[in-house]
Amino acid sequence: MGNFRRVPVGIVGASGYGGVQLVRLLMEHPEVELVYLGGESSAGKSFGDLYPHLAHLVNLPIEAVDPEVMAHRCEVVFLSLPNGLACQIAPQLLEKGCKVLDLSADYRFSNLATYTSWYGQERSDRTAAATAVYGLPELYRDRISEAQLVGCPGCYPTASLLALSPLLKQGLIVPETAIIDAKSGTSGGGRQAKVNLLLAEADNSLAAYGVVRHRHTPEIEQICSELAGHEVTVQFTPHLIPMVRGILATVYATLRDPGLARDDLITIYNAFYRNSPWVKVCQSGVYPQTKWACGSNLCFIGVEVDPRTGRVIVMSAIDNLIKGQAGQAIQCMNLMLGWEETLGLPKLGFYP
Amino acid sequence: MGNFRRVPVGIVGASGYGGVQLVRLLMEHPEVELVYLGGESSAGKSFGDLYPHLAHLVNLPIEAVDPEVMAHRCEVVFLSLPNGLACQIAPQLLEKGCKVLDLSADYRFSNLATYTSWYGQERSDRTAAATAVYGLPELYRDRISEAQLVGCPGCYPTASLLALSPLLKQGLIVPETAIIDAKSGTSGGGRQAKVNLLLAEADNSLAAYGVVRHRHTPEIEQICSELAGHEVTVQFTPHLIPMVRGILATVYATLRDPGLARDDLITIYNAFYRNSPWVKVCQSGVYPQTKWACGSNLCFIGVEVDPRTGRVIVMSAIDNLIKGQAGQAIQCMNLMLGWEETLGLPKLGFYP
Amino acid sequence: MGNFRRVPVGIVGASGYGGVQLVRLLMEHPEVELVYLGGESSAGKSFGDLYPHLAHLVNLPIEAVDPEVMAHRCEVVFLSLPNGLACQIAPQLLEKGCKVLDLSADYRFSNLATYTSWYGQERSDRTAAATAVYGLPELYRDRISEAQLVGCPGCYPTASLLALSPLLKQGLIVPETAIIDAKSGTSGGGRQAKVNLLLAEADNSLAAYGVVRHRHTPEIEQICSELAGHEVTVQFTPHLIPMVRGILATVYATLRDPGLARDDLITIYNAFYRNSPWVKVCQSGVYPQTKWACGSNLCFIGVEVDPRTGRVIVMSAIDNLIKGQAGQAIQCMNLMLGWEETLGLPKLGFYP
């Protein structure tokens, strides 16, 4: 293979669940080499201090965050940080020619006023923000291919939008009737010591949270509006489920044409996603289980119609840490570097 | 206490989860004595053979089902059997003067055609069915007090109807916009050896099932229609959650008056349930967790309004085996025997 | 009921899992009244702020800890605090005539040097410590009945000692061969926000911890030595199990008489515990499950003999928060106040 050279990539914020998934997946990727790990609170430690079971495979140090150094060593940088930090680092990385994939909310919004209103933070990096592309390849494959900065979607928006997009794009539903009842494992809350995420609290229990005000709402609405061609408001309710990984979004909407049958819609979904290798539409009468998606970058979609109520019910299942986070970012990177969308990403999961 | 005499009660179908909860709760009840356990498949065994850890407390034999014998020994009989069996036993028990509480679907429907259409079974016990009362005390307290035969609600309808009733009764919502997204622990599937209920399959996974065709739908619609004063169709979607016990129903509906605020609705809910000791309406901004209800006969209700969409979101949490099954049956029995509704039922649960 | 008066009791440290179980169980106890809740970090809040789902049942304030006030209002005080705090409060309570039950390690050791060596803390309350009785009723029923101060056992020592005591007391095993392999749910770690107790970390995982140095070791050895009549060293290894509640101790020891059969030993166990209503010895060939004990104050014990190796294997299962903590403390209180040992304690648990 002669003078083959892997693309050098770095991760800032490698200590959280998003970070450890990025490390795991990038280590398996045939065309990149992980050369840099950065972090604030963990700087000075090695990755193996944080995750002893990976010490034999990944022995990089966690370095203090220095965009200059990163840009010098990396062609691609993944930012996996709390909201409000990426926007302080990305502009410098872009200027130095890096390609940047941000996993936080910072570059998801085309309208910064929306960001400020929901995330309570003013922003000064308008230039960078203006060039950012929303990293959902199934909708924005072409734009991502040409982007230098990608704002990767949240886990809930990924599941929600993959369920809703064919309906909105084709004008099959009344957009304002869309209700997304979403359920997530607790790893979505990150590797943070919070009482409500303790096993003793969260196991064998179930509750909604962030009702009518979860920050993923405007992100979902932004893309729905773009697909519908007008401003769309949706109902989004997340729930915490006693499991580690996985999201199921159960989406309800009223069909414009109550005569549409389940199989018609399955045909439409299959057509919509025919070039999307990571989306699998279930056969008629089959509803996806999150376990099917766990460990893979796949999204499974099931479609049902209720002729009694005139509604379509769409269920989408993903692994919140892969298709909902790290895997999708790598899928975007693949596009940005001109590679196959599927390169280096897991498709077989880890059932059971 | 002189010539105090406890009321003799019996259970048919004591081997399942509903049965074992009835046994446990009736053993703790101060005014009844459990004198009879019946079953088909377990007849000849003792209760302790089925549940060794309860053998020291409950040493009754499981007897073959004989209505004559039951009626001779019991004043009250609980039927905890698969659908379609209670209707073959209840008429004889009633004739002999027993009070009967059926936990199956057999006596939940005022219109037997609905039963036949959803449960696929013709019925000949029209007289018994005509006298049956739907056993949801929060709605039908008075009728239950005078009933000889009570058809106890399903677990999902209990959670769903307690969430929806105040809204429908007061005409606050557009009934046909009601969507019930319900989530249940796997004990709702009973103590049956099914592959999909194995820990290795169901743990760390999540899926919808019975979408648009679950048999609890017509039961919910029957009561909603009665409350609304006209025929109501609802959307009901159950999900299997990786936990043992608990149901959360997340209910969505469009408000007739979009100006109604969350606190207005909480006031209305508190008023509606002011004489219902087993329903607790959460304070403003608090959403119920199923763990709060587990082990008790309580239903916790949280109410939220989305001024952006004009919808109300109501969340109700119960223990599916207590308020959703055995506890509610005993609550009904208390009413039928003229006792306090709370008598002998657990209110403190078993958190964590 | 005329001049009936319930005994006023108080709890210091009501916000943790031990505290909330004490509250729950004391609320159900027919002869006491919970009149005082104390705490440092939660002082000024009400109990319902900490546990919203119990607010309608327990509306006491959490008061700053003041022994004077406590002694004035309570006849019995439960101390449920981190190690090293009870010894600063108990002496004053005792002086004022209170009966005191401490759930920490402070009053478990007859030899304070052992305490200091394993807990790293010097102590000045030698008088109080000298009067304290170890609160394991199955072994020290009589002493507890006459005690004013009881040091309640740890959760692991309870399970371990109930398994080992008949063997040691009767000299049936070689004491130094005793190995205790113990497994606990994560609620044993308390309601503390620690990363290793997060559901995402602890679920679907399993590990030993504190190997060869867990602080419950000297406590187990102290009682084993007393039973054996000479100094005994045991091997104790705790494990963290992905479940909320329950402890299983699997105990191995070499029989002095390799001819002893399983059924001989079961007879001996039954005899040893014939006056202990909270211990249930399983029938031949039956091994206890922690679920059987959950929610009750029971300890289930299974006994097996391996004729190939000459070892006895004893398995004991308890609910770590009840028989392993709050329930056992109340069992001791019952004895201290001259009541039935079983009074007010749950015996039916909450299976499944």
Added chain:
Amino acid sequence: MGNFRRVPVGIVGASGYGGVQLVRLLMEHPEVELVYLGGESSAGKSFGDLYPHLAHLVNLPIEAVDPEVMAHRCEVVFLSLPNGLACQIAPQLLEKGCKVLDLSADYRFSNLATYTSWYGQERSDRTAAATAVYGLPELYRDRISEAQLVGCPGCYPTASLLALSPLLKQGLIVPETAIIDAKSGTSGGGRQAKVNLLLAEADNSLAAYGVVRHRHTPEIEQICSELAGHEVTVQFTPHLIPMVRGILATVYATLRDPGLARDDLITIYNAFYRNSPWVKVCQSGVYPQTKWACGSNLCFIGVEVDPRTGRVIVMSAIDNLIKGQAGQAIQCMNLMLGWEETLGLPKLGFYP
């Protein structure tokens, strides 16, 4: 890569958890091609009927079991069947020149009398049995490389023997003091509908089973005896843990030389496994968690010494379905075909 040809392999018994792991791992293996799936109960179905979420990746039919056909199409055959079936198929496959890896107990015993005594089955395939090699590469790497028939170890023996081997091989412990307290997730019970494996039964519970008589005992003893150079009897106790995957074996034994320190032993373990890429010995004071191993073919080993008791405690963690089953079989296949032991096997797992 010109005329590169992948080695054709087949699986009999592809519908269980062992089978689905084999499918998953063989699909990812760079040098083999999965060309045949066989089964009895599932014959006529396709693999995608059993596992809908893998239908897009594996669309092979499940064929009736016919050794003639298999041998014609496959160079290597994996048998993943209930005990007692492989020995009816393997001889024919061997005769036709296939390499065979059996995952059942049929070819694990060098002494068929032991097999018959513990598995209750007479055997006629003495020739095949005599040539079978025990498939634990860390001990029998060379023999496996030259074998045509490998009897792959059970999941418990794998974890137990990797923990014990260095101690026995070097004569560091008194063999008859060895006690193995093992804990397994419920997937070890297979994909069978059994009441005790239901989530509602097994979750939040814990128990030992097969005490003093589990069938993995003689298998462990056979290898221990070989390592020790004389007949060894061990104590083996398995426990069912409320999790899907993973085994932790906690092994106790008395050191011959009580002066040996933990770090001495860690050095010895590292030396023993220096050529074993799938075994990782933890640093001093670190104990393995099963989650670390899950999804990978790794075994993590932690070592501790108790100077107070003179015992060594060794903890080993594996994924029961990978290193404990399918992964180990593929590791053996790699050796049999002259490939790197690590080829195509996952080393990064799927934490969290």
